[in-house]
Amino acid sequence: MGQKCEICGKTVAIGKQVTTRGKAKYLGGVGTKVTGISPRQFRPNLQRIRITDENGTPRRARVCVQCIRSGRVTKRIKN
Template identity: 55%
Template sequence: MSNVCDICGKKKFSGSTIIRRGLAKKKGGIGMHVVKVSPRTFEPNIQSIRVVDENGAVSRKKVCVQCIRSGRIQKPC
């Protein structure tokens, strides 16, 4: 089951989770130190909703919430 938006093509991308230890300098410590960097993925907020096509037909598509909010799709009444 793909996790890609059918309208804009948004999909998951990779990043990092950074673990830090120590007390911040502004709190009186010697600063925060990075002790571990773990890979992770950022998933888009994909919703399966009913959409009206250009022809007027209603179909079910996977759409990201950004496309829903911006009005790029038309919901059936």
């Protein structure tokens, strides 16, 4: 299944975490130095909600918050 939105297909993005040390020059220091660069992952904010699909049948889906806020997903209404 994995970290993937079922509506827009948003998945994990790969990036880097940069670790610095030192005091910034504008604060009176000699400047910040990069002490390490580590790989990291940016995961989508997925929520497991009940939705109504195209056929009108309710089901559970893992959907990112941007799809919920933008209205691409219609939440199931309880009767």
